[in-house]
Amino acid sequence: MPNHLPSQSRIPGIVPALNEWPSFSPGDRVRVASRSPIGHYRVPVYLRGMTGTVVSIIEPVMVDNETEGYGQNAGSRRHYYRVSFRLRTIWAAYSGAPADELRIEIFETWLERI
DSSP states (O other), X not given: OOSOOOGGGGSTTOOOOTTOSOSXXXXXXXXXXXXXXXXXXXXXXXXXXXXXXXXXXXXXXXXXXXXXXXXXXTTOEEEEEEEEEEHHHHOTTOOSOXXXXXXXXXXXXXXXXX
C-alpha cells in the first residue's frame, strides 16, 4: 500500500475502487513510457524515456482522456501526478542553473516505476 493515501480514503466507510489508490507517492522516481501511440496523446515527445520525481498526486482520480476521446475508457479512473524533471536531463546543452526543473502533470498510464 502506498505511503500517500488520497483524501477520499480518509472518509469512514468509504472503500476505494480499483485504481483509486495512487500507484506512486511523492518522492518516487519514475520513467515516462517510451511508446509511439497512434492518435492523440498528452505527453510531450521530448519527455518519453526521461526519468523524473513525483512531486505530488493530483486529486481526485480522473478519467483517462486519451482513451475516453475514442470511446474506449468505459469510465475507469486513475491518477495524474505532478512530476519534476531536471532541465539538464531533458536538454544536455541546457546552460542554466543545475537545480532548474520542469514540472508537468502526467497521467498514471504513462509512468513506470524505476
